[in-house]
Amino acid sequence: MTFQVDMGADGAGRTVSIDLEELLATRLLVQGNSGSGKSHLLRRLLEGSAAQVQQAVIDPEGDFVTLADAYGHVAIEAADYSVGEIARFAMRCREHRASVVLSLEGLEMDGQMRCAAAFLNGLFDAPREHWYPALVVVDEAQIFAPAAGAEVSEEARRTSLSAMANLMSRGRKRGLAGIIATQRLAKLSKNVAAEASNFLMGRTFLDIDMARAADLLGMERRQAETIRDLGRGTFLGLGPAIARRPVTIAIGPVKTSARSSSPSLIPLPETSAVEIKDLLLAAVEEPYLIPPPPPVRAPAPMVSVLDQLTEAAAAAAEFEPEEEVLVDHEPVVIEALRGIIEDPDSRAKPAAVLYQDFQVRCRMAGVRRPPLDASGFTRRLAAARAGIFTGLDAEWAPALEAARGVPDDMLGAFLLIAHAAREGEQGPSDEAIAAAYGTESLGRARRVLSYMESRGMIVTRVDLSGRRSIAIPQLGWTTAPSE
Structure with a gap:
């Protein structure tokens, strides 16, 4: 059975779709600078395929938890659980074919990497009878598969990188289709990125990222400049699940929205400078005071404990x-x-x-x-x-x-x-x-x-x-x- 996920329209207004069955076998890499529309693209793909295939989303910012109300995803706040519990949740997800959003919001980077690794390993290590097809979406993948050493413990970095490599290289046989999104290709491990066969490249400005994107799309270096001119929400797509030649896709609308949104201009308050000054310099009810240093306890006199007890016992005997x-x-x-x-x-x-x-x-x-x-x-x-x-x-x-x-x-x-x-x-x-x-x-x-x-x-x-x-x-x- 094949199913086409409508992603939007090309420059001529024709519908561009992703073949879901082909995607399950070939994996997808999404790249674009902050604000280019990566999360919007992922949301369009998830909404379009929610009724067809199980989904597991690793969400560093907690933006995709809104899928729970509209599409029945189970939102898991990772900060409330231990690493072992996260791994067990992942195995239960595969057993019951439940779609989940693992929100890593509130965790430090080290904790996010350890949690993501535990979740991916739990999906990967599920028994063979639970190897049902599933889309595994990892947003901000450069966090979990960094190209160079990150400011985290070496153990967390290696564990996370290994789990991401397993997902992209060996996950297909276990029914796991990796979909990874990153702001910068240069920050993403090449071993992880190279396993994808489908690409959606959004706007980017750095030469090194444009060159890598052009290489993945099979474009000449001089054509890489077109990537810089892409509008917000527009991507160049290529791959067996998308198109055999690079095609420009304007991503269509979505039904749900993220908890956070891009900042927009709003009118400033109509308050005079004098009133603002009075508000800012008003007396504080509870002024912040630097706590005094703890008192230093004087050393005990150099008298043995036994002498003290002997004297006290003699006094008590009287x-x-x-x-x-x-x-x-x-x-x-x-x-x-x-x-x-x-x-x-x-x-x-x-x-x-x-x-x-x-x-x-x-x-x-x-x-x-x-x-x-x-x-x-x-x-x-x-x-x-x-x-x-x-x-x-x-x-x-x-x-x-x-x-x-x-x-x-x-x-x-x-x-x-x-x-x-x-x-x-x-x-x-x-x-x-x-x-x-x-x-x-x-x-x-x-x-x-x-x-x-x-x-x-x-x-x-x-x-x-x-x-x-x-x-x-x-x-x-x-x-x-x-x-």
């Missing part, structure tokens, strides 16, 4: 009552733990030393024997560092059961995560996890997370915006995403 007055020791325990946590130096002290501090605080509160043994104190200290001072044996029993395999020194970090997950709050930062672990090293905090994840106690997920959420599978609790 006032030690013969019989304990307090019956309920829990308030004393909570107050002692709060005092230890609020001490900025407690993070660097081992639990054995802090237990001695705890004993002294209990004695000074009138409790002769410490209400907790060393093991019990370690557990309560870990919970206190996570912000949990009460209900450890009742309210937090499920969390403690889930933490059965967690070493004692990591219990605080686990409970900190559990506290945030149960309340639906943002996940704790590396600094907070380090504090709960009793260290100032962020590297140790990350190793704690890796250890717990390797044991299946937690699952971390980082989306493409760099926001991390942490789930506790056994409890079904998940923290909100945090930077």
Whole structure:
């Protein structure tokens, strides 16, 4: 079955179409400077073929999501998902033959390249029984297949370039027809561009781009000047799916529009210079102030911890009552733990030393024997560092059961995560996890997370915006995403 997509008219007013079946076998390259009408051309092609073939659009600016309302495309905001989820979405798209628009708006270039590579690899790696024909449109292809090194990580560049090369060179056997659009041919990898057999060349001004466009169209170098004179929305087309000789095409109208549009002139406000000055120089309600630098904490005096505790214990012994007055020791325990946590130096002290501090605080509160043994104190200290001072044996029993395999020194970090997950709050930062672990090293905090994840106690997920959420599978609790 063949189907002709009406793209517009040539110079004589004759209709120029693209043979959809031929396009699926031969791929398409679209080139033109910003404002030449590339996105308009792609939209015309997508609208004309939406009812005939599955479509997948990689959209760096989020302009094509408007296809969702009119043609039933599924719009996916990539910033809300992780790389692994994007790859799984791509495989489901092939399985269910769903047309999708993957919007990369809001991601940095590195994130866009990693996301596009994951999506393309997911399409490419689908099982053979799901190799249905599909158009894969990549706008601003020079981002994902740069001719030279981009200002991104080498890993992201190589992964993205490899995925684009696979799409254009090996995608045909898997039913994938690559349609790539670029502002500049000179910035696009030659290995990727060379795989296209159909070309639509729009207006461009740089000699190097005109020369490459003329070569691809089979034109002589002196004829390349005509590319500079093309109007907006007019392209030179060539290829088995378009025409055997270069033909000028004025792209026809489209039914949908992009979320963004080209700037146009609008009248300036009729406001006098005096009024404008008053508006600009009016008093600001909340003036912007440069925050003062954090206070520098004076170093602790050079007195050993043991000497301090010995002196405190001796002082407490003088006032030690013969019989304990307090019956309920829990308030004393909570107050002692709060005092230890609020001490900025407690993070660097081992639990054995802090237990001695705890004993002294209990004695000074009138409790002769410490209400907790060393093991019990370690557990309560870990919970206190996570912000949990009460209900450890009742309210937090499920969390403690889930933490059965967690070493004692990591219990605080686990409970900190559990506290945030149960309340639906943002996940704790590396600094907070380090504090709960009793260290100032962020590297140790990350190793704690890796250890717990390797044991299946937690699952971390980082989306493409760099926001991390942490789930506790056994409890079904998940923290909100945090930077």
